[in-house]
Amino acid sequence: MKDYKILFTGSVCSGKTTAIRSLSDIETLDTDASASDVTVRRKKNTTIAMDYGVLELTSDARVHLYGTPGQERFRFMWEMLACEFAHDAIGMVLMVDNTRKDPFRDIRFYAKEFSDYLLKRRLIIAVTHSDVEPSPDYQEYLSALKNLGIMTTVMFIDARDPRAVLGIVEELISAVERNIDWDSVCDRLLDNNGFTLDFYKPLYEETLLDAAMNKRGVLGAMHLGDEQEILCSNIDDKPTKNLMRNIDRLTDAISDKAGFLGKVNNVVLAGPDVQTLSVFNDKSQSLCLCSDRDISLPVLKQQASDLLQWSIENDYLA
Amino acid sequence: MTIWREMQDEGLILYGCLMFGGELKRSSFPAEYKKHLAVAKQSLTYIFRSVEKNAKGYDEAHMEIGDNLFSGFRLDKDSVVIFLSEHDANTLHIRQFIEDNKKRFFDLLNDSQPA
Numbered sequence: 001m002k003d004y005k006i007l008f009t010g011s012v013c014s015g016k017t018t019a020i021r022s023l024s025d026i027e028t029l030d031t032d033a034s035a036s037d038v039t040v041r042r043k044k045n046t047t048i049a050m051d052y053g054v055l056e057l058t059s060d061a062r063v064h065l066y067g068t069p070g071q072e073r074f075r076f077m078w079e080m081l082a083c084e085f086a087h088d089a090i091g092m093v094l095m096v097d098n099t100r101k102d103p104f105r106d107i108r109f110y111a112k113e114f115s116d117y118l119l120k121r122r123l124i125i126a127v128t129h130s131d132v133e134p135s136p137d138y139q140e141y142l143s144a145l146k147n148l149g150i151m152t153t154v155m156f157i158d159a160r161d162p163r164a165v166l167g168i169v170e171e172l173i174s175a176v177e178r179n180i181d182w183d184s185v186c187d188r189l190l191d192n193n194g195f196t197l198d199f200y201k202p203l204y205e206e207t208l209l210d211a212a213m214n215k216r217g218v219l220g221a222m223h224l225g226d227e228q229e230i231l232c233s234n235i236d237d238k239p240t241k242n243l244m245r246n247i248d249r250l251t252d253a254i255s256d257k258a259g260f261l262g263k264v265n266n267v268v269l270a271g272p273d274v275q276t277l278s279v280f281n282d283k284s285q286s287l288c289l290c291s292d293r294d295i296s297l298p299v300l301k302q303q304a305s306d307l308l309q310w311s312i313e314n315d316y317l318a
Numbered sequence: 319m320t321i322w323r324e325m326q327d328e329g330l331i332l333y334g335c336l337m338f339g340g341e342l343k344r345s346s347f348p349a350e351y352k353k354h355l356a357v358a359k360q361s362l363t364y365i366f367r368s369v370e371k372n373a374k375g376y377d378e379a380h381m382e383i384g385d386n387l388f389s390g391f392r393l394d395k396d397s398v399v400i401f402l403s404e405h406d407a408n409t410l411h412i413r414q415f416i417e418d419n420k421k422r423f424f425d426l427l428n429d430s431q432p433a
């Protein structure tokens with residue numbers, strides 16, 4: 001049996017877990033644990049250890065897929081993966097979430113972190129979430145990489161689509177392993193995943209929090225009901241949650257008492273060195289967001305109104 | 319020209335007021351906006367008090383209500399300047415104006431002449 005290895009890395013939410021899950025023949029070992037000691041999580045279950053999956057290519061070749069934990073405080077795991085589990089990997093896939101504020105910065109960061117590792121291996125840059133944020137586009141990636149002096153292949157993929165992720169594996173493995181019938185591997189994957197060819201239908205139902213985290217600059221979100229009860233939240237910090245619930249309560253009171261002014265639409269708190277906190281009201285629900293302080297108020301308002309609308313349309317998911 | 323008038327002319331705000339230690343010290347809100355002023359004062363005072371209890375580093379709060387925007391900026395521990403603007407006012411420009419004119423606001427607070 002020939003065993004190949006591929007290492008997936010990239011920022012939190014870039015799609016590593018999803019990519020490995022959409023390829024693996026075994027139940028993926030994803031050691032997602034709730035990272036309760038960080039104040040604001042990028043998403044509910046952040047990969048803190050590693051993802052692992054296996055894909056059979058032929059009766060005597062398979063590929064092991066390793067995913068690094070996204071958070072920097074688990075950097076020690078990166079080294080362990082690079083030096084032990086995946087020291088003999090044939091390539092590294094850097095997943096880049098196109099909705100990030102500066103996707104090229106992520107590339108610079110990871111290319112530097114893994115520079116030694118990459119001396120002897122191929123790098124593929126897999127850009128995800130381009131369905132949500134199309135810019136920067138392929139050409140812009142090529143020229144940015146050229147400027148960075150990074151020679152690599154760029155592929156735009158949706159990590160939820162096994163065919164797209166398999167394309168990366170093929171790109172890496174076909175150079176060394178010639179007799180693989182990629183079409184039949186692909187068919188098998190689609191069968192396994194019960195994948196509908198309706199590509200635009202998401203494989204996993206998105207929750208409001210997922211949808212919020214997919215917005216540019218959003219670092220945390222909380223969904224409140226009529227009585228300020230928390231419907232869901234990935235903001236951990238208690239005082240922050242208290243503050244937002246207090247403000248939501250205040251806005252209800254003002255809408256009642258100062259009816260001549262109209263309803264309170266939103267409250268936004270900002271400061272020079274802190275994340276922007278905002279509370280958006282909509283009839284019987286409110287959405288609270290922690291965002292990057294560089295996001296402007298109009299953008300924030302647009303994001304929140306999209307999300308609240310989304311939440312009404314997807315009521316059954318909330 | 320008063321600072322309020324200047325901001326009004328620049329299209330930043332409609333009216334403004336200065337609070338010190340929870341008390342109204344200066345105001346350009348006209349009499350027919352008495353109720354607006356009351357809502358602005360109470361809600362922003364409440365918000366800043368709640369912020370103080372729960373978070374650090376916030377010196378700016380905006381509340382959009384109907385077509386109005388009430389904004390509060392903390393100048394220091396005890397002083398807050400509050401504005402009423404159109405709901406789509408450019409808050410970045412307002413913030414910038416305050417940063418550029420902080421001293422004038424303090425002067426206005428310390429000035430015993432009625433504003």
Ligand SMILES: Nc1nc2c(ncn2[C@@H]2O[C@H](COP(=O)(O)OP(=O)(O)O)[C@@H](O)[C@H]2O)c(=O)[nH]1
Nearest residue numbers: 012013014015016017018128129157158159160
């Ligand atoms: N819209 C969109 N969502 C994606 C894409 N790739 C991954 N996702 C979603 O992004 C979220 C985060 O992915 P995940 O695999 O958990 O990221 P990880 O932190 O890198 O492991 C999941 O909800 C995925 O379904 C993509 O290309 N487009």
